[in-house]
Amino acid sequence: MAGRVFERKKRYRSGMIAVFLVVLLLFAVVMLEGKRLEAKDAAYAKKEQQLQAQIDKQYEFRESLNSYSQYTKTKKYIEEIAREKFGLVYPDEIVFKAVD
Secondary structure (H helix, E strand, O other): OHHHHHHHHHHHHHHHHHHHHHHHHHHHHHHHHHHHHHHHHHHHHHHHHHHHHHHHHHHHHHHHHHHHHHHHOOHHHHHHHHHHHHOOOOOOOOOOOOOO
């Protein structure tokens, strides 16, 4: 009878050790996976910041294009281009040219 009780205790103890090892293994796997996910999260956060910076830069570029588009519709711009590209002047203006 004493032998059977000893065998039961031995089986119980082996089963508990096996369960403990499985739980310990699962804990280690979860911890390692958590660290890997934290590293991925940090990389994604950095990428998100870079993409947001690009988006902001594109918005600024769009605003500058809109401003330039509005400027090209003004009389001042038209006069500027007529003077620079075509050399036009108003009839009452006197033009002085430098001699090379």
